Amino acid sequence: MYDILIIGAGPAGSNLARLLASDKTNQYKVGLVEKRRLNQPVDPHRQKACGGLLSPDAQKMLAKLGLNIPSNILEDPQIFKVRTIDFDNNLERYYQRYYYNMDREKFDRYLFSLIPESIDKHLGEVVSSIHVNDDHWEVQLNQGKTVLKAKFLVAADGAGSFVRRRVLGEYVSPEKYISIQKWYPIASTTPYYTGIFDSEITDYYSWTIQKGDHLILGTALPLNGPHAKPAQERLQTFDLLREKTANYLGLSLDTPSKTEGAFIERSTSVRQLRFASRLSLSSGEKLSLALLGEAAGATSPTSAEGFSYALDTSLKLYESLIHGLESAELRYDLSCDSIRRNIFLKNLKSPAMYSKNIRKLVMKSGIGSLKELSFNLETSRNSIN
Numbered sequence: 607m608y609d610i611l612i613i614g615a616g617p618a619g620s621n622l623a624r625l626l627a628s629d630k631t632n633q634y635k636v637g638l639v640e641k642r643r644l645n646q647p648v649d650p651h652r653q654k655a656c657g658g659l660l661s662p663d664a665q666k667m668l669a670k671l672g673l674n675i676p677s678n679i680l681e682d683p684q685i686f687k688v689r690t691i692d693f694d695n696n697l698e699r700y701y702q703r704y705y706y707n708m709d710r711e712k713f714d715r716y717l718f719s720l721i722p723e724s725i726d727k728h729l730g731e732v733v734s735s736i737h738v739n740d741d742h743w744e745v746q747l748n749q750g751k752t753v754l755k756a757k758f759l760v761a762a763d764g765a766g767s768f769v770r771r772r773v774l775g776e777y778v779s780p781e782k783y784i785s786i787q788k789w790y791p792i793a794s795t796t797p798y799y800t801g802i803f804d805s806e807i808t809d810y811y812s813w814t815i816q817k818g819d820h821l822i823l824g825t826a827l828p829l830n831g832p833h834a835k836p837a838q839e840r841l842q843t844f845d846l847l848r849e850k851t852a853n854y855l856g857l858s859l860d861t862p863s864k865t866e867g868a869f870i871e872r873s874t875s876v877r878q879l880r881f882a883s884r885l886s887l888s889s890g891e892k893l894s895l896a897l898l899g900e901a902a903g904a905t906s907p908t909s910a911e912g913f914s915y916a917l918d919t920s921l922k923l924y925e926s927l928i929h930g931l932e933s934a935e936l937r938y939d940l941s942c943d944s945i946r947r948n949i950f951l952k953n954l955k956s957p958a959m960y961s962k963n964i965r966k967l968v969m970k971s972g973i974g975s976l977k978e979l980s981f982n983l984e985t986s987r988n989s990i991n
């Protein structure tokens with residue numbers, strides 16, 4: 607029986623496992639389940655689609671955790687500039703902002719490599735079912751071929767979390783988007799990150815990011831609500847974005863080397879966030895669940911940035927767990943108030959980015975920037991912390 611079982615070894619799950627293993631009191635038996643085989647060569651079918659940009663907030667989290675970024679996980683070019691293109695208002699602006707440009711899979715593998723041997727790792731295993739049994743969780747892997755037992759369960763399994771759906775059911779969940787990213791070979795250098803606003807494509811945003819000799823063009827398309835398009839129209843919508851972006855940037859984006867997809871969840875209200883839950887059993891026992899990173903709905907609703915939240919929630923849960931399993935989920939839930947406030951503030955500022963008339967005023971005013979706006983929000987978040 608595990609004291610703590612973590613589902614998912616993305617940045618949130620790996621960081622929590624590393625922190626728990628480094629705890630000098632060594633009080634817990636910890637297991638980690640991950641469907642990717644992170645100890646074997648990369649399986650392209652199990653790679654997470656991502657921009658791989660480490661924002662200033664995520665950089666601050668790494669500094670707080672005492673972690674650095676090895677140079678072998680960086681991708682050319684490093685990015686100091688954001689180019690904001692507003693197709694709705696036919697405007698553009700450049701803003702200064704510093705990101706680490708990384709290979710996402712290598713970043714995950716780096717964080718995973720820091721987890722000591724003392725953590726039991728179940729790699730290449732998919733959680734297929736979860737049950738409550740007397741006073742513990744029973745987690746089935748690979749259709750019941752393996753059953754793991756645990757006192758405390760941690761959902762770190764990302765957007766559309768299976769654990770969250772299975773345990774909490776369909777409570778108020780974040781808005782759902784599907785992201786499509788295509789990688790195009792390019793000969794030139796685009797040393798900026800492009801944020802593209804175009805209501806013909808999406809009510810969220812689209813982006814370009816260079817990775818070595820490729821340019822990623824990506825977008826996040828809504829799956830529900832008035833802007834959602836039928837599945838068969840999504841690739842046409844992407845193609846329209848490709849055509850507009852290629853013409854605008856003067857690049858030929860013809861034959862992609864790679865196409866990727868992933869869900870993105872956008873918490874447009876703090877009611878959609880869920881960090882912890884406690885089940886009261888008929889036996890009088892209580893069973894605890896904590897949710898980390900994207901499984902909790904914790905990503906920026908304005909930029910989809912999520913590494914800082916994944917690292918922040920894993921640190922907060924660790925700090926709650928070192929005081930004992932009893933009520934750890936309640937301490938953790940309370941400590942996540944700063945994240946609730948941060949996401950609340952971002953949603954307040956969201957119209958400045960996502961309402962085309964307000965965005966036009968902001969971009970034309972020259973007194974601020976969309977990215978500077980979100981940068982100011984990041985700053986307010988750190989002062990809240």
Ligand SMILES: Cc1cc2nc3c(=O)[nH]c(=O)nc-3n(C[C@H](O)[C@H](O)[C@H](O)COP(=O)(O)OP(=O)(O)OC[C@H]3O[C@@H](n4cnc5c(N)ncnc54)[C@H](O)[C@@H]3O)c2cc1C
Binds near residue numbers: 613619639664868916
């Ligand atoms: C297209 C796109 C671009 C993005 N770009 C950026 C960016 O540039 N910068 C940024 O900060 N954020 C970005 N994000 C957001 C960022 O990827 C997430 O916020 C971050 O990965 C969250 O980390 P996590 O550990 O919570 O979840 P994840 O990284 O999603 O990790 C979840 C892990 O759980 C595993 N898993 C899932 N289900 C199961 C199961 N049933 N059984 C076993 N294992 C399971 C998965 O394999 C995965 O390893 C982007 C997201 C998308 C979709």
